Amino acid sequence: MSKHPGLQVEESRRTLGPLFAPIQAELAEAERIFQHELRSRFPFVQALVEHCGDYQGKRLRPALVLLAAKACGRITGDHPVLAAVVEMIHTATLVHDDILDESIVRRHAATVNAEWGNETAVLLGDYMFTHAFHLAASLDSTQACRWIGAATNKLCEGEMQQVHHRGNLDLDEASYFAIIEGKTAELTAVSCRLGAHYAGADDEVCEALDRYGRCLGIAFQIADDVLDIWGEERTTGKSLGTDLEKQKLTIPIIRLLESGDPETVDLARRLLNEAQAESRKRLRPLLEESGALDYSWEKARWYVKQAIDALDVLPPSDSKAVLVVLAEYVVRRTS
Amino acid sequence: MSKHPGLQVEESRRTLGPLFAPIQAELAEAERIFQHELRSRFPFVQALVEHCGDYQGKRLRPALVLLAAKACGRITGDHPVLAAVVEMIHTATLVHDDILDESIVRRHAATVNAEWGNETAVLLGDYMFTHAFHLAASLDSTQACRWIGAATNKLCEGEMQQVHHRGNLDLDEASYFAIIEGKTAELTAVSCRLGAHYAGADDEVCEALDRYGRCLGIAFQIADDVLDIWGEERTTGKSLGTDLEKQKLTIPIIRLLESGDPETVDLARRLLNEAQAESRKRLRPLLEESGALDYSWEKARWYVKQAIDALDVLPPSDSKAVLVVLAEYVVRRTS
Numbered sequence: 001m002s003k004h005p006g007l008q009v010e011e012s013r014r015t016l017g018p019l020f021a022p023i024q025a026e027l028a029e030a031e032r033i034f035q036h037e038l039r040s041r042f043p044f045v046q047a048l049v050e051h052c053g054d055y056q057g058k059r060l061r062p063a064l065v066l067l068a069a070k071a072c073g074r075i076t077g078d079h080p081v082l083a084a085v086v087e088m089i090h091t092a093t094l095v096h097d098d099i100l101d102e103s104i105v106r107r108h109a110a111t112v113n114a115e116w117g118n119e120t121a122v123l124l125g126d127y128m129f130t131h132a133f134h135l136a137a138s139l140d141s142t143q144a145c146r147w148i149g150a151a152t153n154k155l156c157e158g159e160m161q162q163v164h165h166r167g168n169l170d171l172d173e174a175s176y177f178a179i180i181e182g183k184t185a186e187l188t189a190v191s192c193r194l195g196a197h198y199a200g201a202d203d204e205v206c207e208a209l210d211r212y213g214r215c216l217g218i219a220f221q222i223a224d225d226v227l228d229i230w231g232e233e234r235t236t237g238k239s240l241g242t243d244l245e246k247q248k249l250t251i252p253i254i255r256l257l258e259s260g261d262p263e264t265v266d267l268a269r270r271l272l273n274e275a276q277a278e279s280r281k282r283l284r285p286l287l288e289e290s291g292a293l294d295y296s297w298e299k300a301r302w303y304v305k306q307a308i309d310a311l312d313v314l315p316p317s318d319s320k321a322v323l324v325v326l327a328e329y330v331v332r333r334t335s
Numbered sequence: 336m337s338k339h340p341g342l343q344v345e346e347s348r349r350t351l352g353p354l355f356a357p358i359q360a361e362l363a364e365a366e367r368i369f370q371h372e373l374r375s376r377f378p379f380v381q382a383l384v385e386h387c388g389d390y391q392g393k394r395l396r397p398a399l400v401l402l403a404a405k406a407c408g409r410i411t412g413d414h415p416v417l418a419a420v421v422e423m424i425h426t427a428t429l430v431h432d433d434i435l436d437e438s439i440v441r442r443h444a445a446t447v448n449a450e451w452g453n454e455t456a457v458l459l460g461d462y463m464f465t466h467a468f469h470l471a472a473s474l475d476s477t478q479a480c481r482w483i484g485a486a487t488n489k490l491c492e493g494e495m496q497q498v499h500h501r502g503n504l505d506l507d508e509a510s511y512f513a514i515i516e517g518k519t520a521e522l523t524a525v526s527c528r529l530g531a532h533y534a535g536a537d538d539e540v541c542e543a544l545d546r547y548g549r550c551l552g553i554a555f556q557i558a559d560d561v562l563d564i565w566g567e568e569r570t571t572g573k574s575l576g577t578d579l580e581k582q583k584l585t586i587p588i589i590r591l592l593e594s595g596d597p598e599t600v601d602l603a604r605r606l607l608n609e610a611q612a613e614s615r616k617r618l619r620p621l622l623e624e625s626g627a628l629d630y631s632w633e634k635a636r637w638y639v640k641q642a643i644d645a646l647d648v649l650p651p652s653d654s655k656a657v658l659v660v661l662a663e664y665v666v667r668r669t670s
Contacts, residue, residue, distance in 0.1 A: 040492055042492060042495070042496055042499075044495065044496065044499040045492055045495050045496070048495070092461075093461075096457050096458070096461060099453070099454070099457055100454045100457065100458075117498075118434070118453070119434070119435045119498045120495065120498055120499075122431050122434055122435065122457055122460075123431070123435075123491055123494050123495045123498060124491075124495065125457075125461070126427075126428075126431060126460070126461075126464065126487075126491045126494075127488065127491035127492065127495065129461065129464050129465065130464065130468075130484055130487035130488050130490075130491055131484070131488055133465075133468040133480060133483075133484050134480070134481065134484025134485055134487075134488055135484075136480070137472075137477040137480035137481040137484050138477075138481065139477070140477070141477070142472040142473075142474070142475070142476070142477050142480065145468060145469070145471070145472030145477065145480050146469065146472040146473065148468075149465055149466070149468050149469025149470075149472050150469055152461075152465035152469075153462065153465050153466055153469055155465075156458055156459075156461045156462035156465055157375055157377060157380055157462065159458050159461075160377070160379065160380050160383070160455065160458045160459065160462065161377055161379065161380070163452075163454045163455055163458060164377075164379040164455075
């Protein structure tokens with residue numbers, strides 16, 4: 001295994017773009033709808049919305065809506081709207097997460113809280129949440145609003161649990177998984193479910209796509225958590241090491257504390273209690289030598305396999321193949 | 336005019352309860368739906384939800400949904416759901432407003448930010464926003480989601496404008512009204528519109544009820560802004576004077592700066608720039624003697640009259656009479 005798996009994961013993510021070539025037109029349409037829905041007659045608000053346009057990230061969630069649709073049937077006029085909705089929810093959570101984490105950089109741009117203050121960031125996040133639901137309600141039925149509502153409810157609950165457990169050095173693995181399933185996997189799951197449902201898929205297929213998105217989301221979050229310890233800010237374009245500074249326990253740390261030898265655990269606890277920026281570097285060798293890092297990647301790979309297995313319900317197609325590759329990319333170059 | 340109009344307004348508000356006797360059962364049902372929708376399997380989240388139940392306020396917005404319904408036709412099973420939705424949106428904005436204002440007391444209880452920190456308050460507000468839309472989507476059509484979405488979009492925009500103009504001592508009256516129409520009147524307007532529409536009212540009546548709610552909301556916010564300067568925390572149960580401390584200009588101050596004599600304006604600007612808690616007491620006589628206070632109440636009364644006039648479209652009924660009294664209460668004992 002590489003000594004810098006996080007860095008390599010990030011590199012692999014940047015290569016996702018070409019995978020999305022078959023849905024490029026619909027992704028662009030989703031982006032147009034996103035900007036159009038959020039536009040404001042107030043120049044201050046408009047400037048904030050445009051700033052968040054610079055957050056242009058991986059577009060993972062809108063891509064999942066569109067790829068799931070294509071793999072289950074065909075992309076309709078509703079899909080780019082749904083893709084814009086899930087991206088808007090995701091962007092709203094990023095804006096609020098940056099307040100919680102006191103982050104100052106996001107995708108190589110200043111965070112809203114760093115540039116305009118926490119108050120503006122709170123309100124801009126709200127503005128995006130309410131616009132997302134307003135946009136979802138532009139569709140014919142209440143189905144999308146209901147599913148997106150349920151998913152974001154669980155998302156917020158997961159985030160609240162995470163804040164609640166900050167500084168809790170006894171957080172166990174089950175609680176960690178409950179948190180990341182809420183804060184990350186609910187939205188990737190509902191993205192796939194919506195893509196399938198609005199392409200005319202039956203309940204069984206919708207369930208399978210939900211499971212694919214859920215397992216992919218969990219694997220993705222594990223990779224993100226590893227990246228927070230091993231990544232480089234220059235490459236990732238966001239503030240790193242915030243999990244440790246905020247005493248937010250993630251799987252490598254939890255594993256170390258649960259299974260390391262007493263002396264190592266003792267040192268790790270001391271470093272976590274200090275909650276300094278440099279603790280990150282001093283914890284890395286402990287996590288690597290104890291096997292906690294390997295363990296984390298193993299878990300991620302297990303979820304990737306579950307995600308891919310869930311796709312068995314679908315007939316072979318180019319889009320299904322992309323969904324498989326997408327899941328594999330999450331933990332690429334780590335084995 | 337009394338020397339303490341704010342205090343008297345608050346006293347009058349506490350007497351609103353008896354007015355709601357005809358809709359008491361439906362208000363209780365709305366309260367039950369509110370708590371049921373927000374319940375969580377996580378004890379920490381559940382405790383937060385229950386804490387906000389202690390915010391039990393005037394229940395103005397749910398009462399508007401139900402009274403508008405009764406005045407336009409009859410209360411159906413949808414109305415208590417809608418009443419719970421608008422109260423949930425309102426509570427979400429209160430939780431987030433308390434972060435913006437750094438308030439520590441709300442309705443005689445600690446604010447969420449004061450008790451559990453800003454991070455938890457951000458997430459609890461989000462949790463309430465998403466649950467409100469999830470609940471709205473439980474109705475048959477997307478109409479409620481669309482109207483509530485549009486209203487909350489404008490609400491957030493109004494709040495962002497307010498934050499943007501903090502410290503701007505040149506804020507004019509038109510901008511102030513644009514802000515309070517967004518942050519307060521959109522939600523009271525949509526409450527009345529929803530009540531009317533789901534009672535089977537036609538477009539003309541829905542428009543009239545929207546106008547009633549909008550004008551009542553504006554008058555209500557003017558009264559609130561006056562209360563922030565003249566009220567007593569003991570009576571109102573919330574942190575006061577925060578507008579001045581945050582250099583958030585409201586109508587009495589705007590009027591004073593626009594129409595006071597140069598010496599008074601100069602002193603007022605100096606006090607506003609100091610932004611101290613005691614500035615509030617030193618500004619009061621300037622606002623009273625310059626006529627800026629009277630002017631503010633006059634504006635509030637004008638909006639109350641507009642609200643009542645909008646009800647002309649309705650036939651006489653007990654509920655219509657309550658809506659009239661409700662509008663009058665906003666500025667009661669001030670003339």
